[in-house]
Amino acid sequence: MAFTIAIDGPAAAGKGTISKAVAAHFGFAHLDTGLLYRAVGAKTLSGTSAIAAAQGLQPEDLENDSLRTPEVAQAASKVAAFPEVRAALVDFQRAFARRAGGAVLDGRDIGTVICPQAEAKLFVTASAEVRAKRRFDELAAKGLADDYEAVLRDVRERDDRDMNRSDAPLKPAADAVLLDTSDLSIDEAVRQAISLISERT
Ligand code: CDP
């Protein structure tokens, strides 16, 4: 039976970490939908048009280590504002969500646009400073950042663009449960997410 869990929120809120743990707990498959936009953004950096890149996206395009860089994140949030790019990625995400055995999808518009009928919806947040610190630590460990203030600016700029675009802006679905992870350890955030989802099921 298909069962869909939608996990949305701003950059580096902990969506991916929570989604992976939730998927493992329930035995569901997980899709990080940000990777789709990152893969399209990466192709625009090498000269392909955003719409052509989205329409021609292949599964192997998602398996690229370079998708995690701040440059690709910025490019992703720019291409994500084009309605044609978003439209080209809808069917893949909905098919994934409906798979037998259950699915967890994380992104910006899963609970609002991609899967408005999801059985459980979480909106994960944390302050911009906490999120930037987490993302900075993660990028610095891989040698991909050395300036916290630059990471904070990147996070704020993307949040602004994601919240203010006209097509599928970042916002909680009316029936989403909010989870603020600013003061939570990863273990505590995961525990609360699983308990909130279990209450709804
Ligand atoms: O998927 P999203 O961009 O929302 O965030 P993430 O990749 O899951 O988390 C960003 C970073 O914050 C990772 O390095 C996590 O280990 C860390 N994190 C944390 O320190 N505390 C939490 N409660 C959740 C995530």
Ligand code: CDP
């Ligand atoms: O990991 P982080 O939260 O920093 O970013 P991501 O989830 O990989 O998403 C990168 C960018 O893709 C976001 O800033 C959004 O502009 C876009 N995105 C989107 O528009 N809709 C989604 N469902 C997922 C990502």
